[in-house]
Amino acid sequence: MLLQTTAVLFFIASSNAHSWVEQLSVIAPNGTFTGTPGYARGNYLRTAVGFSDTTMTYLIPPNTQANTTVIYPTTKMCKDTQQDQTQTSGSPRLEASAGDAIALRYQENGHVTLPWNQPGKPPNRGTVYVYGTTEPKVGETLLDVHGVWNWDGTGGDGRGVLLSEQSFDDGRCYQINTGNISEARQEKYPHQANQLMGADLWCQQDVQLPNTAPSGKLYTLYWVWDWPTLPDIDPTYPDGKKEVYTTCMDIDVVGKSTSRVQETDSYVEDQSLDSAAIPSEFNDLTNEDAVTVADSSSTASAVVNENTGSASTLKSTTQTAQTTQIIQTTQSTQSTVSANAATVTVTVGAVTAWRTVTKVEIQKHTVTINSCQSTAGGSVD
Ligand SMILES: [Cu+2]
Helix, strand or coil, X not given: CHHHHHHHXXXXXXXXXXXXXXXXXXXXXXXXXXXXXXXXCCCCCCCCCCCCHHHCCCEECCCCCCCCCCCCCCCECCCHHHCCCCCECCECCEEECCCCEEEEEEXXXXXCCCHHHCCCCCCCCCEEEEEEECCCCCCCXXXXXXXXXXXXXXXXXXXXXXXXXXXXXCCCCECCCCEHHHHHHHHHCCCCCECXXXXXXXXXXXXXXXXXXXXXXXXXXXXXXXXXXXXXXXXCCXXXXXXXXXXXXXXXXXXXXXXXXCCCCCCCCCCCHHHECCHHHHHHHCCHHHHHCCCCCCXXXXXXXXXXXXXXXXXXXXXXXXXXXCCCCCCCEEEEEECCEEEEEEEECCEEEEEEEECCCCCCCCCCCCXXXXXXXXXXX
């Protein structure tokens, strides 16, 4: 019981720590971020007075909605602070040219590296979508866009397109914790701690601004993280639940298309991960076909099986994820006690994950953690 209590305390400070697009960057042909970063509408920097996760997270359905198994047609795409195309002081829009590759970065908040914290979630940690339009609407609804706008721009009212669809887990990102996933990634994808990310490595979704984006105008991106809970797994949600987060942002389209991403194999290997595109995502952008073909055949199990492949093999649609593998609620747990340290092994579906807990006395061999990891500094110790 003590372990259970302590484990909960490790994470309790962060129970509302979900994800949003923290920063946008143009990617140069060599895969390195270039220029001044941009930010979402109504952005709150983490360093701003009054910042908390809730200043940026936008949960759909909202906590106030009794039935979380439905999303109503009236539900807005954008958070109330992101309805208008306005920026806050210190958080300018990204400037980019038509055809540019752009990285959207977000924090995983434990949803990648501590997947056992939320039972019933898709093994790919959900799917992230980016929709683009030159004709955004105040009051835009989620359901007019999400799952409706398509690659060809022929979906729904035809005002926009689907620009990108990938797993929330980009195959690299981590926050620092003692779980095996984080530890493996810290070793495989090391980087110098910096002021922006700390020791964590943010997740990334790379998209290409359409070649047709008109210069001198704003181009709007809607980022949608679809992260449902499947039914019959978490006893709290016997019918499952919908859980979606969005970020709404605009780009100042400037100059002419420089065709930055139209050269293939220009990505420079071994560059600093602090400011580098994800190679597989970036290389996808050099190939129009690859961008438009979501790999719906890849099984989600590859995602949970840590370090098995690049982000491109991690692509799977939500539907695929829902049918291929389920993170079990009933986690078989093994504990080994040695002095003041214990290694807790949690079996999540077919995958064994573990985290090392120090200075904790083991009295019960079960661990229940139902929240996500702190984003501040990324440490859970
Ligand atoms: Cu969260």
